[in-house]
Amino acid sequence: MINQVLKYIRNSAQPFGGMQVVFAGDFFQLPPVSREPEPSNQKFAFMSKAWVEAAPVVCYLTEQYRQTKNELNTILNQIRSNEVDESAVQLLQETRYNEHTIEPTKLYSHNADVDNMNEQELKALDADEEIYFAKKTGNAKMMDSFVKSLIVQEKLILKKGCKVMFLKNDHERGIMNGTLGVVVDFGKDAEENGPYPMVQLMDKRKILATPEVWSINNEKGTPMVSFEQIPLRLAWAITVHKSQGMTLEAAEIDLGKAFEPGQGYVALSRLKELDGLRLLGINRMAIEVDPLAFKADQRFQELSGDIDQLPEDDFKNEWESHIYAAGGTTDEKELKKHRNKKVAKEKKISTHEVTIQYIDQGMTLDQISTERGMAKSTIQGHILTISDKFPDVDISAYRPDAVLMERINEEYQKADKKAKEEDYSEDGRLKSSIIFRALDGKVDYSTIKLAYAFLDV
Template sequence: MGSEENKREPNIWPPEQVYPGFRDFLIKFYWELNKTSLAILDALIMSLDLTEDEAKTVRALHPGHDHQLRLLHYPPMDEATAADKYSARIGAHRDWSSFTILFQDANGGLKYYDRQSETFRDAIPKEGVLYMNIGDMFERVSNGECTSLLVEVIVSNGAFHRGIYPSALHEVVVRNPGRARYSIPYFFSPIGEGIIEPQLSLVEKAESRLFDPVSMMEYSKTMFERINVYVNQQRLPKPSTPSRPRSAMVQLQSSPGSSMLAPPSDPYELSSPSAGIKRKWDPSISAPPSSFLSVTSDDEDDDDEPNFDKWIRGPGGLPGFPQSISRPHVPPFPKRIQGPPDVDAMLQEAQFNRPAEMQFAAEVEHETRRAVDDEMRRHRQSREQHGPEPSLCPEQVRLLGLIASGRNVFYTGSAGCGKSTVLKAAVRMLRNDMGRKVHILAPTGRAALQVDGMSTWSYMGWTPDYHKKPLAELVDAGFRKFVKQRWRQTDVLIIDEISMVENHHLERINASLKAVRSWHDRANAPAFGGVQLIVTGDFCQLPPVKPFQFCMYCGLEMIPDDDEAEFNCPQNHGPFAETDKWAFKSRAWEEAKFEHVHLQQIHRQNDEYFIKLLQKCRLGLSFAPDETRTLMDHPCEVAKATRLFCTRREVTHLNTLNFNKLKTPIFEYGALDDFNWNRNQHPHLYYYNDREHDGTLKQCKDQRLDSKVQLRGGMLVVLQVNLDIKGGLVNGSQGIICGFEPWDAALLPKAKTQDDNIPPWQALTGEHAKLRETQIALFMNRQPVKAWPKVLFHNGKKRTIYASCVVNSIGDREPYSLLHRTQIPLVAGWAMSVHKSQGMTLDRVIVNLSRAFEEGQVYVALSRATSLGGLKIEGGSEGLSIVSGGNPEVQQFLEAKFGEGLFADCARPRSDVSGSPSPSSSPQPSLDDVPSIIDLTTPEPEAAK
């Protein structure tokens, strides 16, 4: 079994009437073992003398929802079977987890490898003693100082999970053929998405790094795939039975001579007779399900065979398990259940008779681990070439652990701290590793497309006119079939760019979700109907637009006073102060009881003095006179730089002026839009097919790629996608069009396979790679002039820029409908609006602040630059004064949540940070002021239930 919070692999339980208290006890037992394991983890951390940050990172990798507790039953065997070496032995292997702790009965079978004698030795069962061994993951964390033990198990029979026991290394021999054996291993494992790598202090100590970074998910998947490859290569000894599966499996037998063998190509279907849960497991995709139980009923008991029920309840049994339970009369339960508890399989007796495969798999295990390391290294190098998300830093890993705990989380930080990186990692973890239904929202359609999500309006089934409805009517609208279904199926809501979400908009969302998701008990409905809420953004950036436009209670248009400092409802709801426009001022925010996290490590800039100036700008602290002089007059290299303006009119004027100065031929590209509509799953999305007069889809109007792109030689351009991260060509890279390359079908980007050796800028990877390949070829076929632009970037790299296809998954459930636009990912680079530049990294930028009208604009504009040497400010220093004082409500909020140190550190005089800056010694309130990861992820047994 695993955590009840792990919905990707739900626990499957025997009926409550068969084992009353069984489920509740095991859930409690699981979390008690987690507490014990965390204490062991702390002891290991202390023994390795890790730094404080390293210790926090290692703890955060183990939030508690990824462990496995297994109840194993090894039935007795007859003498003939025991004498067969292929039936009685399973070779040695290492655990893949961080470590394992083991309960075993008196009929022990665990053996461990003694390096001194180079033999296996018995781990003799002793009362009150738990055996523990280090697994592969912690061996990597410790850089080999804690080595993964080679162990084997001697048991009476080997009823292993589909033939591959994925952690503890076993060798199965006969000790007491006529007796069964019970054992309970607890595999303490990291989160699937967490990066497992040697800690820096240990690498420096050893002067070498023994392992490359890898995630538990990648490692497990690759190990399974390679083991299956070895088995499928049929390098096995010939079996004595007439038929053999291509991969190692458990054979289920209902009677001697009558076998039921699951085909190797068909994954098991697991069913719960009590809950009706059905799911499939494919070992090439993920680790096997955690709910493999082997139980024996009291109804038919053999006196000479240890009984599970007696073992856990009787003297010396598991502490805390009910000693006496009045059991109702139920139909006879099968005496022994082995393997996956499928409805049909529950009526079968399991006998493991594929030991040859197991022996073979174990024999190649050591070779496999080496091969996996090599493969992981190749995968990492490939990911670096193909533009994956960067690895998480320690504070980001801790934040990911906090999100995994199930709490509502608000996280923020300066531009360049990696908020988007954490968002993408959290989505992968929640969807892929925890099986959660996640929806990503943003206040506008453009912002939503940037994060492959939908606008808050679309998710709620609203249009902006819905704000004209009274709240009661708005809530009732949530009971429409598809809207209600979407809301009730949601596990996690992620809202990006929270600074632009207005107070009452969040209130409306909260009230609607509570009404629909908790309709049976609205009075006690939890915030947002019990959905886990993760919000991110920076309140120091762009504020809500047109707050309090319509009364939330009656829908009437609000009447502002002369200064628009207060809004009044014609029906006397309110008044509402303009200063209360922020989402954090809403009652919904307080109800959500967020954990507030402030990310402090900046990844975009590495000039500490410049970082301090940006922090002051963000927090509204006035620049000192010498700081203003430095910003306005410093050595810089801004030739052929992009200019940022606060208004679109200025942008259009400068781009048009410079474009018309060029005399080279014009190449025009029209976007190719398409909507792959899954009509059966999403009939309500019919309007996504609506098109503009130019043939583009209306729903693509907020795409970051333009509907029409005009290019010509000598034109300054900005790249809109991550083309080659390793080569420094990312979203925001600037360059000059140096020519055009005739279309050659052989050179088109294509979906990359494992054996392809093509450059990263021509390789398409990911879930929709084949679709993108097709759309790019179709895009060029439809263009009047078939030529690709060639760009010489400021870093000296020259690249042919092919079309990019951006695919967005739309709909409530899989398979999703797909909205996609294909276009050349370049825009004119002479000028750009501050708003459109959000998220970009510009090596050279000229900022004009003469028309700045919001304090957030100044900060967004300045923080696009990577260094002072690539930044020039025009339009006078008056624009810098708009940050003076900042927004007082935002300042008070940040100070209340993250402490005065957030401001005090930025207010240091220049002498404290000039010269050779040292790392900031400011306090880190963001993650230290909330409960520790250990506290967050070890709930009391009642909460865990």
């Protein structure tokens, strides 16, 4: 569909309308679950008419970042090569006796096993339920399709003591998609919204899990559909399919009912090393990969090897040909003229200036977050930047309450007196993580940053 749409929009019969397209992925990962059986040649992009028409140049990436050169990495490479030996199977089976310092996430091949495990564990907890319903806005038909692609749930039921997994990256707070923890309490955020779950991570840090936004935006950055929910799910168990993209410290995996080639590869590759694995069962299907994907992978490696042998001048010529075909130029004089014209043009409005427009309308943080399809924490970060770069903008409406400001200011002054050079961010302020720890994690990072906008530092 993308191929046809781009041809139409760009009025060109060339593949993807003549646009340069980069495909990235691993065909040993699992395709989406289908209710109807599909032959292999309908599951893979490389079998599509658009792929064949585009005839992409293949660059095979070999660097591994999740696993280092250890036993698990060796086993995964054997699965990819379709050459799993008995010693590899024995190593996997021996992990049944591994002991973990944390309760491992359980991975199953079937949804029924996962739902049953999570429901049993949640029901067994003697605690009150907190129920969170997603907020959905936008085109109804697009939303139906969008929701199916999300791992986050429309209705989330939690209790104190339940095991959960974060579903969205938050690099500022050191949280990744797959970070595990336990709900230890429920509390309100700095603006008295909530109650939200307080999650204790494996490193003992406590994080208040506040709502996040998933959205599909148009070319102007305006959300066409928006889905807001607490970025958690129960994590005593998850399916192998849903685990794709995650990194797990510890996992208990049952591959005895694996029903599709690649399930074992995906499940095992969630871990960093064998010490984190406890394998309860495995069948032959679990250590197989799709035959068509295997053949394609072999061919991709060959094609990538052929490209590696080409002289550098060939790449330069291909690069220039593409630029000319797209209506561009490599002439330095023309490029200089273009740069000068670009500088002379009115600068594109920045994301912070967009937020300022909503501030001027008197919107609350929650309203701006919804309107922009961004997390509230992102908008709070905008306020801090605006206070620095646009000091004339009135942000007083977003000032945290006096008691909280006093607490943050007090801890800031204490920390500032004994801070080292590496404790400061590029803007000259103390890193928010220092104040976060000083307040025992009771105030989230984004609220601390918001408070920074009003501190005299």
